[in-house]
Structures are given as C-alpha cells and as structure tokens.
Amino acid sequence: MGKSIVITSGKGGVGKTTSSANIGTALALMGKRVCLVDLDIGLRNLDVVLGLDNRIIYDIVDVVEGRAKLAQALVKDKRFDDLLYLLPAAQNTDKTALSEEQAKSIVDELKKDFDYVLIDCPAGIEQGFLNAIAGADTAIIVTTPEISAVRDADRVVGLLEKNPLKEESHLLINRIRSHMMADGDAMDIDEITHHLGVPLLGIVLDDDEVIATSNRGEPIVLDSDNPAGRGYRDIARRLEGETIPLMKIQQPKTGFWARISHWFKRG
Amino acid sequence: MQAVVLRGNQDGYQIVLDQAAGFEEIKEKLRELLDNLATDSPVTDKISFDVLSPKRLLTADQHQQLEAIFGTYDHFQIHKVIPDVMTIEDATRLKEQENVHLATQTIRNGQTLEMKGDVLYFGVINEGGRLLTTGNIYVMGRVLGILQAGYPSSEDKIVIGDFHRAQQIRIGEQINIVEPDEVPDDAQTVAYVNDLHVLEYGQLSELKTINPKMYHQMGG
Numbered sequence: 001m002g003k004s005i006v007i008t009s010g011k012g013g014v015g016k017t018t019s020s021a022n023i024g025t026a027l028a029l030m031g032k033r034v035c036l037v038d039l040d041i042g043l044r045n046l047d048v049v050l051g052l053d054n055r056i057i058y059d060i061v062d063v064v065e066g067r068a069k070l071a072q073a074l075v076k077d078k079r080f081d082d083l084l085y086l087l088p089a090a091q092n093t094d095k096t097a098l099s100e101e102q103a104k105s106i107v108d109e110l111k112k113d114f115d116y117v118l119i120d121c122p123a124g125i126e127q128g129f130l131n132a133i134a135g136a137d138t139a140i141i142v143t144t145p146e147i148s149a150v151r152d153a154d155r156v157v158g159l160l161e162k163n164p165l166k167e168e169s170h171l172l173i174n175r176i177r178s179h180m181m182a183d184g185d186a187m188d189i190d191e192i193t194h195h196l197g198v199p200l201l202g203i204v205l206d207d208d209e210v211i212a213t214s215n216r217g218e219p220i221v222l223d224s225d226n227p228a229g230r231g232y233r234d235i236a237r238r239l240e241g242e243t244i245p246l247m248k249i250q251q252p253k254t255g256f257w258a259r260i261s262h263w264f265k266r267g
Numbered sequence: 268m269q270a271v272v273l274r275g276n277q278d279g280y281q282i283v284l285d286q287a288a289g290f291e292e293i294k295e296k297l298r299e300l301l302d303n304l305a306t307d308s309p310v311t312d313k314i315s316f317d318v319l320s321p322k323r324l325l326t327a328d329q330h331q332q333l334e335a336i337f338g339t340y341d342h343f344q345i346h347k348v349i350p351d352v353m354t355i356e357d358a359t360r361l362k363e364q365e366n367v368h369l370a371t372q373t374i375r376n377g378q379t380l381e382m383k384g385d386v387l388y389f390g391v392i393n394e395g396g397r398l399l400t401t402g403n404i405y406v407m408g409r410v411l412g413i414l415q416a417g418y419p420s421s422e423d424k425i426v427i428g429d430f431h432r433a434q435q436i437r438i439g440e441q442i443n444i445v446e447p448d449e450v451p452d453d454a455q456t457v458a459y460v461n462d463l464h465v466l467e468y469g470q471l472s473e474l475k476t477i478n479p480k481m482y483h484q485m486g487g
Binding site: 151152154155157158159161195197 | 373374375376377378391393394395396
C-alpha cells in the first residue's frame with residue numbers, strides 16, 4: 001500500500017505543478033513506483049511539464065464516467081521503465097465533474113499499485129481543492145517567500161487543520177532568490193516556517209533552468225548539477241525518511257574580473 | 268404543604284406555589300384564596316404579590332394563566348414570578364459568561380474563533396484570523412489578526428495585552444484599524460471604548476479610571 005500526498009498551496013503560480021513533476025521524477029529516479037494525478041481539471045498542464053501531453057488518450061473524467069478503465073488512462077513515462085505514470089486531468093470540463101468520493105476512490109485504487117501517489121492540486125480552495133485533499137494521506141504545502149503566497153498558505157493550513165489528514169502536513173518553500181533573502185528583501189525561511197507553524201520539508205532555489213527545462217518537458221531533477229534540481233532530490237529523499245541537512249543558500253560568487261570592473265564603475 | 272400559601276413579610280405579600288401540586292390544583296386553590304381575600308377584607312388599594320415558585324419553572328403559557336386569574340380581581344396583581352431553579356441551558360450560558368475561558372489554538376487566515384464570556388488567549392492569531400467573544404479579551408499570544416471583544420454590542424468590554432501588530436481591534440460596534448506605531452509594543456496596553464464612543468488605548472495602570480467597575484471586580 002502506497003502513500004498519497006497532495007501538493008497544494010492556495011495561491012496559483014507558486015510551483016505546485018513543477019514541484020509535483022519534480023518530486024515524482026526524483027522518487028522514480030530512486031526506484032520508487034510513482035503515479036502523478038493531475039486534478040487541475042479544465043486547466044491541465046502537469047502532462048506538459050512532464051513532456052507527456054501528446055500521449056494522452058483517456059483522462060480522469062473518462063475513468064469516473066466509465067468510458068475507460070483506470071489502467072487505460074494512465075500514461076507511462078518511458079524514461080523511467082515502469083516507474084513513473086501520470087493520470088491526466090480532463091480538459092473539456094471543470095472541477096465539478098469530479099466529487100470527493102470519486103477522487104478518493106481513484107486515489108485509493110492507485111495506492112494499491114504504487115509506492116507514491118502525488119496529487120497535483122488546483123489553485124483555490126473550492127471543489128478542486130476538496131477533491132484533491134479527499135484521498136490524500138498527507139500534504140505538501142508549497143509557498144514562495146512572498147507575503148501573498150504565505151497568507152494563502154496560512155489559509156490552506158487552517159483548512160487542513162479543520163479536516164486533518166492521516167499525517168502531518170509539510171512545507172516546501174519554492175523559488176527562493178538567494179540574493180534577495182541575503183539582502184533581507186524577501187521573507188526569511190525561518191520566519192515563514194515559524195509563521196505557518198508547519199514543519200519544513202525542503203527549499204528550492206529559483207533558477208532560470210526550471211522554466212527552460214519544463215518548457216522542454218524535462219523535469220529539472222534530471223539535471224544533476226542544478227541547485228533547484230538538488231532541492232527537489234533532497235525533498236524526495238526526506239520523504240523516504242532520510243535525514244538531510246537543509247541546503248545552504250549561497251550568494252552567487254562575484255569573479256575576480258567582475259570585482260575589478262566594479263571598482264572602475266564606482267569611480 | 269398546601270398547594271397555595273399566602274405569606275406576608277416586610278417586603279409585601281408572597282404567594283408560594285407548592286412544587287408537588289399539579290398546576291390545575293394550584294389554579295383552583297389560587298382562585299379560592301383570592302376569592303376569600305377579596306370577600307374577607309375588602310381593600311381599596313391595589314395589592315401586588317410576589318409569586319414564588321420554588322423548584323418549578325413556569326412556562327410562558329402557565330404565566331399567562333396566572334396573570335389571567337389575577338386579572339379577574341380589580342385590586343390584585345402579580346408583581347413578579349420568582350422561581351428558585353433555572354434550565355440547564357440558562358445555567359450553561361451563565362457559567363460561560365461568568366468564567367474566564369482559556370484558548371490556545373492557532374487562528375489562521377480566514378478562520379474565526381467564536382467564544383462566550385471573557386477569554387484568556389495564549390495562541391497565535393495570524394493575519395486574517397479573528398478572535399471574537401461576548402466578553403473581555405486578555406491576550407498573551409502573538410496577535411497579527413483581529414480581536415473583537417464585547418460582540419455584538421457591549422462597549423463596556425476591554426482588551427488587555429500586547430496587540431500592537433494586530434490588524435484591527437473591535438469592541439462592541441467600534442472598530443479601530445491599527446496603524447503602525449499607533450499601539451505601543453507593550454503587554455500592558457488596554458483597549459476600551461470611551462464616553463464619546465471612540466475606541467481608545469491606554470495603560471493597564473489607568474484601568475481604575477478607564478473602567479472603574481471592572482477594576483473593582485478584579486479586586487483593585
């Protein structure tokens with residue numbers, strides 16, 4: 001029996017889908033069987049980030065309405081043998097096409113076959129959110145070091161506390177810009193964690209490559225040198241129970257010549 | 268004991284209804300009693316009776332029936348009906364209003380914690396969270412949201428504690444949007460509504476002048 005994890009945030013655009021794709025891929029790289037479930041019905045894009053958009057035949061609404069078997073709708077990612085699958089969202093209907101019971105029964109069904117079922121939650125706290133948390137054992141709450149994202153994350157933590165999941169939720173702070181945090185212009189990691197009162201699962205640095213790679217349909221964890229990719233791999237290992245210290249936030253080093261030219265500019 | 272007993276003391280006349288007697292019997296005996304009174308000692312002044320109903324709560328309907336009986340006599344009327352008992356519901360309400368309640372849970376964005384009576388709050392209220400109560404609020408936790416005392420309309424309630432980072436303080440119907448540096452960074456601040464119905468901030472040491480009644484209740 002696997003474990004189901006919902007990846008949620010409240011606010012849109014903080015990196016739920018990117019985080020789902022990358023944590024899922026990182027777990028698959030560790031040899032775990034992973035199924036990613038896209039519940040952003042009507043606005044699906046997890047398939048695009050994974051580069052699987054051209055392989056979709058059936059979607060989750062087809063399964064619920066009996067037009068396809070669950071196994072038929074699963075899209076296999078060929079890069080990872082038999083380890084990574086996607087259950088795509090429907091595109092031509094909306095979040096009300098699914099009920100909480102239906103979402104839960106699908107997740108329960110998938111948990112029998114997979115080590116991890118990662119549920120990509122839509123933004124907002126309406127039906128789509130309720131569907132996403134219905135079948136989840138635990139949650140990863142994604143936020144960025146911005147006050148608006150933290151405020152919405154607080155709302156979501158509150159909602160999850162009202163309807164507690166099996167296990168305690170965890171926090172993922174995404175898109176950290178090291179220089180802004182060092183200058184004190186962005187919210188501090190400790191400050192966010194303390195404010196939300198949710199244990200920190202990991203941090204992911206902001207990196208241009210995250211966008212570039214997802215545009216190519218390749219999750220950033222496949223790049224072994226990238227700091228953002230490393231953040232996601234650390235998170236996957238922590239989910240597996242390993243103890244890994246938090247990544248240090250380093251300022252980009254200024255080279256010798258850059259420093260020389262800086263002197264001249266000053267004059 | 269008889270179903271209906273007439274007593275007199277320095278406060279006036281009292282009619283005691285026996286809790287063991289049926290209500291029909293009481294009505295009958297009451298009529299008899301009042302008849303006798305009316306004929307035995309004709310009076311010109313109106314007499315008010317306190318009706319004591321120990322260990323029995325009268326319904327509104329029974330109240331009306333008693334009133335109707337008294338209404339048939341020109342000179343008799345009910346001053347008030349006094350029971351010695353109360354419903355569990357009323358007792359609970361009274362208990363809730365009289366006690367200081369402890370609360371420790373976190374109130375997050377979009378959540379409202381509604382309480383009754385005075386509240387001693389140890390938790391954290393995040394921005395967008397709201398603590399609301401009918402009584403006073405004493406805060407010891409971190410407050411970044413909204414505190415509302417005296418809900419819905421008691422302006423004699425106060426808020427004590429450190430709430431300099433709160434978004435709003437509300438007492439009764441008065442609302443103050445807390446501006447930066449408006450409220451001192453101090454756990455001894457008191458928020459209250461003054462005689463002009465304006466929400467104001469003061470120091471705990473001034474409580475005696477701010478709210479003398481409460482100051483004395485606290486034993487000051």
